Amino acid sequence: MTAPGEAARRKPARRPTIKDIARRAGVSESAVSFALNDRPGVSQDTRARVRRVAEELGWQANSAARALSGERAGCAGLVLARPARTLGVESFFLQLVSGIQEVLSARNIALLFQVVEDLDTECAVYRRWWAERRVDGVLVVDPRSDDPRPELLASLGLPAVIVGGPAGLGAPGAAPAGQDAAGTGPVPHPAAAPPLHSTVWADDSRAMACVLDHLYGLGHRRIVHVAGMPGLAHTERRIRSLRAEADLRGLDERHVRSVTTDYSDAEGAEVTRHILDAAEPPTAIIYDNDVMAVAGASVAAGRGIPVPGRLSIVAWDDSALCRVTHPRLTALVRDTAGFGRLAARELLAVLDGGPLRTVQGELPHLEARESTATATAP
Amino acid sequence: MTAPGEAARRKPARRPTIKDIARRAGVSESAVSFALNDRPGVSQDTRARVRRVAEELGWQANSAARALSGERAGCAGLVLARPARTLGVESFFLQLVSGIQEVLSARNIALLFQVVEDLDTECAVYRRWWAERRVDGVLVVDPRSDDPRPELLASLGLPAVIVGGPAGLGAPGAAPAGQDAAGTGPVPHPAAAPPLHSTVWADDSRAMACVLDHLYGLGHRRIVHVAGMPGLAHTERRIRSLRAEADLRGLDERHVRSVTTDYSDAEGAEVTRHILDAAEPPTAIIYDNDVMAVAGASVAAGRGIPVPGRLSIVAWDDSALCRVTHPRLTALVRDTAGFGRLAARELLAVLDGGPLRTVQGELPHLEARESTATATAP
DNA sequence: ACCGCGACCTAAACCGCATTAGTGCGCCCC
DNA sequence: GGGGCGCACTAATGCGGTTTAGGTCGCGGT
Numbered sequence: 001m002t003a004p005g006e007a008a009r010r011k012p013a014r015r016p017t018i019k020d021i022a023r024r025a026g027v028s029e030s031a032v033s034f035a036l037n038d039r040p041g042v043s044q045d046t047r048a049r050v051r052r053v054a055e056e057l058g059w060q061a062n063s064a065a066r067a068l069s070g071e072r073a074g075c076a077g078l079v080l081a082r083p084a085r086t087l088g089v090e091s092f093f094l095q096l097v098s099g100i101q102e103v104l105s106a107r108n109i110a111l112l113f114q115v116v117e118d119l120d121t122e123c124a125v126y127r128r129w130w131a132e133r134r135v136d137g138v139l140v141v142d143p144r145s146d147d148p149r150p151e152l153l154a155s156l157g158l159p160a161v162i163v164g165g166p167a168g169l170g171a172p173g174a175a176p177a178g179q180d181a182a183g184t185g186p187v188p189h190p191a192a193a194p195p196l197h198s199t200v201w202a203d204d205s206r207a208m209a210c211v212l213d214h215l216y217g218l219g220h221r222r223i224v225h226v227a228g229m230p231g232l233a234h235t236e237r238r239i240r241s242l243r244a245e246a247d248l249r250g251l252d253e254r255h256v257r258s259v260t261t262d263y264s265d266a267e268g269a270e271v272t273r274h275i276l277d278a279a280e281p282p283t284a285i286i287y288d289n290d291v292m293a294v295a296g297a298s299v300a301a302g303r304g305i306p307v308p309g310r311l312s313i314v315a316w317d318d319s320a321l322c323r324v325t326h327p328r329l330t331a332l333v334r335d336t337a338g339f340g341r342l343a344a345r346e347l348l349a350v351l352d353g354g355p356l357r358t359v360q361g362e363l364p365h366l367e368a369r370e371s372t373a374t375a376t377a378p
Numbered sequence: 379m380t381a382p383g384e385a386a387r388r389k390p391a392r393r394p395t396i397k398d399i400a401r402r403a404g405v406s407e408s409a410v411s412f413a414l415n416d417r418p419g420v421s422q423d424t425r426a427r428v429r430r431v432a433e434e435l436g437w438q439a440n441s442a443a444r445a446l447s448g449e450r451a452g453c454a455g456l457v458l459a460r461p462a463r464t465l466g467v468e469s470f471f472l473q474l475v476s477g478i479q480e481v482l483s484a485r486n487i488a489l490l491f492q493v494v495e496d497l498d499t500e501c502a503v504y505r506r507w508w509a510e511r512r513v514d515g516v517l518v519v520d521p522r523s524d525d526p527r528p529e530l531l532a533s534l535g536l537p538a539v540i541v542g543g544p545a546g547l548g549a550p551g552a553a554p555a556g557q558d559a560a561g562t563g564p565v566p567h568p569a570a571a572p573p574l575h576s577t578v579w580a581d582d583s584r585a586m587a588c589v590l591d592h593l594y595g596l597g598h599r600r601i602v603h604v605a606g607m608p609g610l611a612h613t614e615r616r617i618r619s620l621r622a623e624a625d626l627r628g629l630d631e632r633h634v635r636s637v638t639t640d641y642s643d644a645e646g647a648e649v650t651r652h653i654l655d656a657a658e659p660p661t662a663i664i665y666d667n668d669v670m671a672v673a674g675a676s677v678a679a680g681r682g683i684p685v686p687g688r689l690s691i692v693a694w695d696d697s698a699l700c701r702v703t704h705p706r707l708t709a710l711v712r713d714t715a716g717f718g719r720l721a722a723r724e725l726l727a728v729l730d731g732g733p734l735r736t737v738q739g740e741l742p743h744l745e746a747r748e749s750t751a752t753a754t755a756p
Numbered sequence: 757a758c759c760g761c762g763a764c765c766t767a768a769a770c771c772g773c774a775t776t777a778g779t780g781c782g783c784c785c786c
Numbered sequence: 787g788g789g790g791c792g793c794a795c796t797a798a799t800g801c802g803g804t805t806t807a808g809g810t811c812g813c814g815g816t
Contacts, residue, residue: 015508015509015511017771017772017773018772018773019772027795027796028795028796028797029772029773029796029797030774030775030776030795030796030797030798031794031795031796032773033773033774033775034774034775034794034795037774039774039775040793040794041793041794041795042794042795043793043794043795046794046795058505058509059509060506060509060510061510061772061773062446062510062511062771062772062773063442063445063451063510063511063512064441064442064443064445064446064451064511064771064772064773065442065446065771065772065773065774065801066772066773066774067441067442067773067801068440068442068443068446068771068772068773068774068800068801068802068803069772069773069774069775069800069801070773070774070775070801071774071801073441073442074510075490093472094471094472094493097491097493098493101492101493105492108506110490110492110507110512111490111491111492112453112488112489112490112491113475113489113490113491114479114483114488114489115472115475115476115479116479128438128486129488130393131393131436131437131438132438132439132440132441132452133393133440133441133442133802134441134488264698265698265701265702266698268702269702291698291702294699294702294703295698295702298702298703298704301704302704320642320643320644320669320673321672321699323643324643324647324669324672324673324676325672325676325703326676326679326680395801395802395803396802396803397802405765405766406765406766406767407766407767407802407803408765408766408767408768408804408805408806409764409765409766411803411804411805412765412804412805415804417804417805418763418764419763419764419765420764420765421763421764421765424764424765439802439803440801440802440803442801442802442803443771443801443802443803443804444802444803444804445771445803446770446771446772446773446801446802446803446804447770447771447802447803447804447805448771448803448804448805449771449804511772757816758815758816759814759815759816760813760814760815761812761813761814761815762811762812762813763810763811763812764809764810764811765808765809765810765811766807766808766809766810767806767807767808767809768805768806768807768808769804769805769806769807770803770804770805770806771802771803771804771805772801773800773801774799774800774801775798775799775800776797776798776799776800777796777797777798777799778795778796778797778798779794779795779796779797780793780794780795780796781792781793781794781795782791782792782793783790783791783792783793784790784791784792785788785789785790785791786787786788786789786790
């Protein structure tokens with residue numbers, strides 16, 4: 001197992017401990033601990049001296065030791081359950097993660113990240129992390145309408161923030177885009193059903209209303225919504241909102257409808273073909289992510305259907321993708337990294353013992369580009 | 379700080395410890411430890427009993443405690459240093475990470491993932507992780523031609539695997555696509571310059587030769603390579619290889635050349651515009667990632683330059699992107715998740731005290747689609 | 757009967773930190 | 787002038803494992 005010249009490569013390079021600091025500073029280990037943790041019990045003088053020595057030695061607390069005594073792992077967890085196939089081209093998660101870390105790393109909290117195939121495995125990961133005390137809390141993404149995770153995490157006593165909206169059907173703001181433009185502030189949970197976790201979400205309902213406004217205003221009356229995976233909370237919210245908005249305008253299921261997909265480019269294209277083959281094809285399509293939107297645009301191009309001449313396209317979520325196509329795609333832009341920061345801050349608040357809350361992210365706005373125009377066919 | 383009904387939400391739910399197991403099994407804690415870790419010192423009988431009890435209780439070792447005594451954190455680290463702007467649309471890293479975890483999680487090793495802005499921050503993260511003993515080893519991605527990281531990690535004694543090829547200019551296989559088709563097996567390091575870490579890489583030189591073969595065979599004589607970030611080892615390798623291959627065919631700098639970018643769609647488009655504006659524009663462009671390739675194709679479309687009629691396009695790295703454009707893009711396909719698995723296996727080997735090695739991943743293959751065709755202009 | 761020995765198991769030390777329970781000392785104040 | 791008090795600091799303990807140094811028992815050999 002061991003090759004020649006092997007032992008040499010592992011440097012001794014002992015990391016300094018508080019014992020080393022204590023010796024050099026001429027105080028006890030406890031004094032060092034007090035000094036470094038801003039606890040009372042040492043004079044300003046000693047505190048400063050200890051700090052200086054720690055600095056000199058490049059000391060950093062051993063995270064294992066700290067976790068063992070302090071009951072804090074200094075670690076948050078994020079599991080992404082996606083079949084490898086749909087892992088594809090999505091900037092969403094890297095952006096989200098990047099935002100999350102911006103906040104966490106400022107507090108010196110690391111992020112444990114895991115990609116798994118399905119929900120069951122995701123739950124298994126939570127159990128393991130919990131048993132191993134690896135994480136202090138987790139961020140749950142892709143909440144579903146019938147989601148086992150909140151309950152599991154609650155029963156484990158593992159603090160969590162649900163990212164992307166409250167799981168369960170009783171979503172706040174389920175009403176079609178309320179008029180109270182107040183919006184973004186945190187609201188305490190209603191007394192009714194006490195939630196298990198804090199939640200960070202974006203108002204998909206209002207956003208969808210926005211999109212429909214835009215298209216309706218351009219004269220579109222036949223619209224198809226190519227949604228994401230069924231069962232995901234935000235998918236359901238968008239579908240419900242679209243229906244509600246359509247109802248308000250007297251457009252029934254034959255005019256405005258949603259179809260679900262797995263978010264992949266393949267299904268996006270497939271569904272688009274099917275839609276365009278219909279007797280009365282829609283004059284506008286709303287895609288639930290950028291990848292499908294581009295795939296759809298490509299199908300249209302392949303059939304010689306001019307965009308936006310005969311078909312308008314809207315992408316939910318902007319990215320480089322929407323800007324490199326021809327024509328560039330009108331997209332619903334949201335600050336994903338900002339959303340990540342919001343979620344991370346909320347997790348920190350929960351870890352600090354703050355109250356459970358439901359916080360709403362910035363409302364996405366529609367960036368109109370060249371893929372949407374006035375409807376020609378009635 | 380504490381809301382009403384707050385205390386109730388944290389369940390006690392104590393995790394079982396070996397002490398609990400010891401009590402239930404009627405043996406000492408040490409016996410439990412021996413039994414659970416396959417160490418001699420307990421009878422088969424006791425071992426089985428302890429195992430059963432542990433199972434019943436759903437025990438999992440506290441990772442902090444184990445790290446503290448065992449000197450193993452049970453954690454690997456991966457830092458991604460990318461300015462937020464270029465974080466964009468890239469499936470590469472999620473795929474890579476997904477492959478890495480497939481291997482690591484089988485050994486119950488978690489992955490600490492961090493996204494940072496630049497190389498300096500990345501180095502700081504390594505130092506911190508080391509000092510905090512957070513990780514047992516790291517995977518270093520995006521190696522550069524003049525890379526401070528291997529040396530830093532070696533001096534810290536932090537085991538590492540360089541993913542994406544050896545840093546430093548003395549890359550193996552720097553010769554233009556050696557004839558020895560042997561290929562994929564691990565080779566022990568040459569005695570010359572003892573490496574600091576194990577390395578996993580793909581043979582970009584051979585791959586580039588492949589691409590040039592394809593294009594040259596189609597009659598292309600004026601080719602531009604829109605490369606990625608300068609300083610990255612694989613960028614340099616590709617550029618060197620392209621030059622070498624061009625030289626073999628008597629094509630000088632005026633015919634075949636590389637320009638570097640930051641990998642973003644914006645620069646990809648910008649550079650493409652510039653290239654196409656030249657007096658004698660190329661008949662083929664090779665893009666170092668899929669995003670730029672699509673952006674480039676879009677620029678061509680915008681100018682009414684038919685692809686592949688007057689311009690052929692090749693993308694390095696395939697993804698959904700390349701398949702949703704019109705025409706679909708010819709791409710260099712590689713098994714990124716497989717590459718991740720390879721890297722993870724190599725890290726495990728190093729952590730187990732195995733020898734340092736250089737392992738070569740599968741050679742990418744060119745998937746010809748509709749974006750390349752015979753050159754029309756000579 | 758005694759020693760030696762291996763097999764099996766326990767007691768105790770240790771990892772590095774946080775924390776609690778002292779300890780010594782100067783100072784205030786009646 | 788001594789009890790009480792507060793301050794600065796030290797000693798000791800615990801977190802949950804791993805590991806080392808014993809300890810006991812049965813048994814075989816002489």
